[in-house]
Amino acid sequence: MRTSDEELMMRCRNGDMSAFELLVMRYKEPILNFAYRSIGDYHRAEDLAQETFIRVFKSASRYEPKCQFKNFIYLIATNLCRNEIRNRNRRNTSFFEELASEDGDMDYLPVMQDASPLPDELYEKKEQQAAIQQTLNRLPENQRLALTLVTYQHLRYDEISEVLNCSVSAVKSLIHRARQNMRKLLLEVGIGESSNAKV
Amino acid sequence: MLKCESVHPQISAYLDREMPLWRVQLIQWHLKRCPTCAHEVMSLQQADKILGKLEPIKTSDSFLPDVMRHVSEIAVIEKHQLPLMRRILRKLEASLAWARYSFRMRTSTYAVAFTLVLLVMLASIATTVYYPRRLSLSPEKNPILAQSPTKGLAIIPIEIIPVQPPKRHLSVDCESIEK
Numbered sequence: 001m002r003t004s005d006e007e008l009m010m011r012c013r014n015g016d017m018s019a020f021e022l023l024v025m026r027y028k029e030p031i032l033n034f035a036y037r038s039i040g041d042y043h044r045a046e047d048l049a050q051e052t053f054i055r056v057f058k059s060a061s062r063y064e065p066k067c068q069f070k071n072f073i074y075l076i077a078t079n080l081c082r083n084e085i086r087n088r089n090r091r092n093t094s095f096f097e098e099l100a101s102e103d104g105d106m107d108y109l110p111v112m113q114d115a116s117p118l119p120d121e122l123y124e125k126k127e128q129q130a131a132i133q134q135t136l137n138r139l140p141e142n143q144r145l146a147l148t149l150v151t152y153q154h155l156r157y158d159e160i161s162e163v164l165n166c167s168v169s170a171v172k173s174l175i176h177r178a179r180q181n182m183r184k185l186l187l188e189v190g191i192g193e194s195s196n197a198k199v
Numbered sequence: 200m201l202k203c204e205s206v207h208p209q210i211s212a213y214l215d216r217e218m219p220l221w222r223v224q225l226i227q228w229h230l231k232r233c234p235t236c237a238h239e240v241m242s243l244q245q246a247d248k249i250l251g252k253l254e255p256i257k258t259s260d261s262f263l264p265d266v267m268r269h270v271s272e273i274a275v276i277e278k279h280q281l282p283l284m285r286r287i288l289r290k291l292e293a294s295l296a297w298a299r300y301s302f303r304m305r306t307s308t309y310a311v312a313f314t315l316v317l318l319v320m321l322a323s324i325a326t327t328v329y330y331p332r333r334l335s336l337s338p339e340k341n342p343i344l345a346q347s348p349t350k351g352l353a354i355i356p357i358e359i360i361p362v363q364p365p366k367r368h369l370s371v372d373c374e375s376i377e378k
Binding site: 128173 | 208210211212214215217242243245246247249250251252253254255256257258259262263265266267270271273274289290292293294296297300304
C-alpha cells in the first residue's frame with residue numbers, strides 16, 4: 001500500500017529523513033516542470049524547485065495535515081514562482097531574450113533529449129516548443145500560473161483555488177481568460193492559425 | 200435552453216469536465232445546435248492541444264543529493280542553535296501531532312469496532328432480559344402466569360412417579376404344581 005504524502009510529512013516532522021527523501025522523489029519532477037512552465041528558465045526553475053523542498057522541510061515542524069500535501073507544496077512553489085516573475089518583470093528581462101544571446105542554454109529544452117535521427121525535424125520541434133513556451137510567458141502572472149496548474153499539473157479547480165488563494169469561480173474565469181489569451185497569442189506567432197492548421 | 204452568453208464563460212470548465220454531468224449534457228446539446236459556440240470550443244481545445252505539445256522535463260542527477268545535503272545541513276544547524284528545552288518541546292509536539300494524526304486516520308476503524316462491541320452488548324442484554332432460562336411457576340414472579348385464567352388459584356405441585364414393573368422375588372417350579 002502506498003504511504004500517503006501526509007503521513008510521510010508527519011514522519012518527517014518526527015525527524016525521519018528517509019520519509020522526506022521519498023517526498024522529494026515523488027514531487028521533484030512535477031515541481032520542476034511547474035516552475036519551468038511558469039518562468040521559462042531551466043536553471044532558475046531547478047533552483048526554485050530546490051528552494052521549494054527546503055521550505056517544505058523547514059515548515060515540517062509546524063505542519064498539520066489539514067489540507068492535502070499536494071496543495072501545500074504547490075502553494076509554496078507558486079509563491080516562489082510569483083516572486084520570481086515579479087522580479088523578472090521589475091528587471092524587465094526575458095529568458096528567451098537572454099537565450100538569443102546565449103546559444104548554450106537551449107540545450108536544456110527537453111526536446112534535445114529526444115533521440116530522433118533527423119536534425120531538421122528536431123530543430124523544428126525545438127523551435128516550436130520554444131515559441132509555445134515564449135507565448136506562455138507572455139500571459140499575465142495569475143493566468144499563467146492557473147493555466148500551468150490545470151494543463152501540466154492536472155490539478156482540479158478546487159485545488160487550484162486553494163493554491164492561488166481565491167474562489168473556485170475566480171479560478172474558472174481565470175483559466176478561461178488564460179485560454180482565450182493563449183489562443184490569441186498563438187495566432188499572433190502563427191501557431192494554430194486555423195482549425196485545419198498543423199499543430 | 201442555454202443561451203450563447205451563458206455557455207461561453209463555461210467552455211473552459213466544460214473542457215476540463217469541472218461541472219456536473221447534467222450541465223455537460225446541456226452544453227453538449229447546445230453545441231450541437233450552435234456552430235458559433237462549437238467553433239469556440241474547438242479553437243480553445245486546439246490551443247490546449249498546442250500547450251500539451253510541451254514535453255515534460257527531468258531533474259538533473261544531482262537534484263536529489265543536493266536537496267538532501269541542504270536539508271541535512273539545516274537539520275544540523277537547527278540542532279546546534281536551538282536550546283535544549285526548545286528541542287525537547289519540539290519533539291514532544293511532534294509526538295503529540297503524530298498521535299493525533301494516527302488517531303484521526305484510524306477513527307473509522309475505531310468507530311466500526313466500537314459499534315460492533317455495542318451491538319454485541321445490547322444483544323446479550325436483550326437475550327438475558329426477554330428470554331429467561333428458568334420459568335418461575337409462581338404468579339408473582341412470572342408475568343405470563345399472572346395474566347392466565349388460573350390467576351389466584353393455588354397451584355399444587357404434582358410429583359410424577361414413573362410406573363415400574365413388579366420385581367420377581369420367587370421362582371415357581373411349574374412341573375411340581377402340575378403333579
